[in-house]
Amino acid sequence: MHPHREAELLAETAASAGTTAERGRAMLEVLRRVVPFDGAFLTFADPLGEGYHHLVAVDLDDPTVTFLGGPQVARDIELTGTDRERPPLGPSDLPYAADELPTWAECLIPAGIHEGLGVALFARGRRHVGHLAVLSGSRQPPSALSRRRLSQLAPVVARGIDPMASLVAAARLVRGARAAIVLRADGGCQELPGLPADRVLGSGSPVVAAARERAVRGDVCSSFLWPLGGAHAPDGHVRVTVLAAPEDVPAGLSAVVLLSPATGLRGLTPRELEVLGFLVEGCSNQDIAAALVVAPRTVATHLEHVLDKLSAPTRTLAAVRAEREGLYVPAPCGGRVALREAAARV
Numbered sequence: 084m085h086p087h088r089e090a091e092l093l094a095e096t097a098a099s100a101g102t103t104a105e106r107g108r109a110m111l112e113v114l115r116r117v118v119p120f121d122g123a124f125l126t127f128a129d130p131l132g133e134g135y136h137h138l139v140a141v142d143l144d145d146p147t148v149t150f151l152g153g154p155q156v157a158r159d160i161e162l163t164g165t166d167r168e169r170p171p172l173g174p175s176d177l178p179y180a181a182d183e184l185p186t187w188a189e190c191l192i193p194a195g196i197h198e199g200l201g202v203a204l205f206a207r208g209r210r211h212v213g214h215l216a217v218l219s220g221s222r223q224p225p226s227a228l229s230r231r232r233l234s235q236l237a238p239v240v241a242r243g244i245d246p247m248a249s250l251v252a253a254a255r256l257v258r259g260a261r262a263a264i265v266l267r268a269d270g271g272c273q274e275l276p277g278l279p280a281d282r283v284l285g286s287g288s289p290v291v292a293a294a295r296e297r298a299v300r301g302d303v304c305s306s307f308l309w310p311l312g313g314a315h316a317p318d319g320h321v322r323v324t325v326l327a328a329p330e331d332v333p334a335g336l337s338a339v340v341l342l343s344p345a346t347g348l349r350g351l352t353p354r355e356l357e358v359l360g361f362l363v364e365g366c367s368n369q370d371i372a373a374a375l376v377v378a379p380r381t382v383a384t385h386l387e388h389v390l391d392k393l394s395a396p397t398r399t400l401a402a403v404r405a406e407r408e409g410l411y412v413p414a415p416c417g418g419r420v421a422l423r424e425a426a427a428r429v
Contacts, residue, residue, distance in 0.1 A: 093236055278341070356410065
């Protein structure tokens with residue numbers, strides 16, 4: 084196969100639809116045409132830096148795949164430096180015998196594998212996204228051509244398994260998205276390629292806390308509004324959308340949070356949107372009045388206007404429509420429980 088055509092075909096496969104595992108397997112089948120191997124193994128790098136997660140294996144038996152998905156492989160990858168940006172490395176490149184590494188001594192050599200090449204996979208921005216190993220039963224070291232081709236094609240494979248690609252695809256579902264972050268399972272955040280961060284989504288932001296609450300409770304897709312410039316929204320509102328990470332994304336990445344223009348507000352005022360946030364939480368008029376430091380009669384008036392604007396005959400239906408359409412500003416963290424605990428202390 085011509086070198087240019089092989090790269091084009093691999094790039095097409097890397098950008099194809101389907102799950103990451105399906106793309107990974109298809110990429111390995113294309114890769115073996117130009118970098119021959121007897122078996123191959125492709126893994127995700129854990130987004131939280133805790134080793135690797137098995138993605139797909141080709142022509143390896145179950146015990147081998149199980150071992151390669153374990154913690155020892157991550158230790159050996161780190162020891163040999165194949166978790167860094169460098170040319171592919173094989174046993175013949177090591178300054179010591181391969182059987183001094185547990186992965187080779189306990190797994191690969193007993194399985195009849197004696198040679199191979201391992202390479203770290205890095206996506207744009209120098210993000211470590213995974214590891215690729217192509218393995219051979221031959222005792223002959225890999226050729227210079229195989230090394231060169233694997234080095235050239237590794238970035239294409241990295242793009243194909245990059246978990247951020249799935250998150251970016253999910254983000255495209257939100258029309259007019261102008262900023263985003265990715266929520267991590269360890270409580271941290273990171274950027275989403277192609278969309279900038281925003282001060283509204285900064286460290287310690289109550290917006291991020293509200294978004295994380297929805298991700299933790301398992302919402303696949305939810306949205307709410309946030310006031311800009313202060314509690315009374317002198318600069319209007321922004322829509323916040325929280326999308327759960329697709330199933331083929333490593334567990335360390337839990338959700339995408341996106342900011343987009345706030346449209347279709349049904350004429351609801353900033354105060355009415357705030358009242359709706361408490362209503363969604365199931366708060367009573369007395370709870371809402373205490374939180375907003377207003378009279379219960381004032382809350383009742385706001386609710387009359389809210390029911391009218393949402394064409395809802397009851398407060399329950401108003402809350403359902405508000406949550407479904409994202410027409411509310413979230414109540415302070417804890418909502419009804421926090422309000423009632425505060426009232427009990429008075």
